[in-house]
Amino acid sequence: DTGVSQDPRHKITKRGQNVTFRCDPISEHNRLYWYRQTLGQGPEFLTYFQNEAQLEKSRLLSDRFSAERPKGSFSTLEIQRTEQGDSAMYLCASSPVLGRGHNEQFFGPGTRLTVL
Amino acid sequence: SQQGEEDPQALSIQEGENATMNCSYKTSINNLQWYRQNSGRGLVHLILIRSNEREKHSGRLRVTLDTSKKSSSLLITASRAADTASYFCATRTMQGNKLVFGAGTILRVKS
Numbered sequence: 001d002t003g004v005s006q007d008p009r010h011k012i013t014k015r016g017q018n019v020t021f022r023c024d025p026i027s028e029h030n031r032l033y034w035y036r037q038t039l040g041q042g043p044e045f046l047t048y049f050q051n052e053a054q055l056e057k058s059r060l061l062s063d064r065f066s067a068e069r070p071k072g073s074f075s076t077l078e079i080q081r082t083e084q085g086d087s088a089m090y091l092c093a094s095s096p097v098l099g100r101g102h103n104e105q106f107f108g109p110g111t112r113l114t115v116l
Numbered sequence: 117s118q119q120g121e122e123d124p125q126a127l128s129i130q131e132g133e134n135a136t137m138n139c140s141y142k143t144s145i146n147n148l149q150w151y152r153q154n155s156g157r158g159l160v161h162l163i164l165i166r167s168n169e170r171e172k173h174s175g176r177l178r179v180t181l182d183t184s185k186k187s188s189s190l191l192i193t194a195s196r197a198a199d200t201a202s203y204f205c206a207t208r209t210m211q212g213n214k215l216v217f218g219a220g221t222i223l224r225v226k227s
Contacts, residue, residue, distance in 0.1 A: 031213060042204045042217030043159070056212055091159065095213075103147060103208070105215060107159035 002026070004108035006092050012114045013082055020078045021111045025094030032075050033105060034067055035091040036060070043091055049075060050097065082115045089113075122205060122218040130226055135192045137221040139205030140185075146208045148181055149215065150190050154201040162203075163190075197227040 005024045013019050025032045031050050035043035046065070047057045051072040061067075064082075069075040079086055089112050093105035123138045141148070150162045165172045165181045165188065172179050178191040192199055202222050206215040 033214065035217075040219070042206070042220050043215075045214040045216065048214055056214060058214075093159075103164055104149060104161040106161070107151075109158045 004092055004094050004106055006090075006108040006111050008111055009109060010112045010114075012116065014116050015082060015084060017082055018078065018080045019082055019113065020076055021090055021092075021113075022074060022076050023092030023094075023108060024074045025092070026106055027073075028096060029094035029106070030072070030097045031095045032069055033093040033095075034075070034077050035093065037089040037091055037110070038087075046077075079113075082113075084115045087113055087115045122203075122221045124221060125219070126222040126224070128224045128226065129195055131195060131197055133195055133225075135195050135199070135223055135225070137190045137203050137205075137223070139188045139190070139218050141188075141205070141207045141216075141218070142186065143207075143209055145183075146210050148179075148188050149206045149208070150177075150179060150188075151204045151206060151217075152201045153204065153220070159204070192223075195223075195225045197225050199223060200225045 007022045033048040034046040037043040045058050046061050047067050049069040052069050064080045067077045089110040091110045093107045095105045096102045121140050145167050147166045149164045151159045153159045163174045163177050163179050165179050176193045181188045202220045204217050204220045206217045
């Protein structure tokens, strides 16, 4: 049984560079979520997909952020022109639409981004 | 911004003692969930309580929900060193599927 995986686990970049993160959800899960977590805080919702459709986006998701889930399986989160304030842990989660576990979310280990 | 507040921010207890954490939220909810996070395993779902439920148990965990006060509590009985982690409440509203997390309580269980 493989859980949610994220790649890379750590990313260090210079301000102004673009970065892309990948999330592979649990295979039978239709819903996929992205959250951002800064030190000492709980995760904050960024966006969510059901299959390939992006159904909700937070106001936190500025135009520098874009997320895709082209085939309804894995998802990518891209941050363009990174800023130091983007430094955070980026968490991905997935859940089924129906059945056991549909009310909870299964989280990946996260990608820690450091912008220098 | 976060949905609500958690109290206390940090808690340090001896192994075997009980730990109680509280959570308050702001809007009407469909359900409230508690998650645990430690550096080794990331965020893990612990227990869910629906808006029409008042108390729920799972092993050493007991969660209560008071929708009139928009608050919840998580009790961990007979704590163990392995319970050391951050604990977050998260609410799901009637609309949508996102979770809105509190700021968390850091629990340290000393052996």
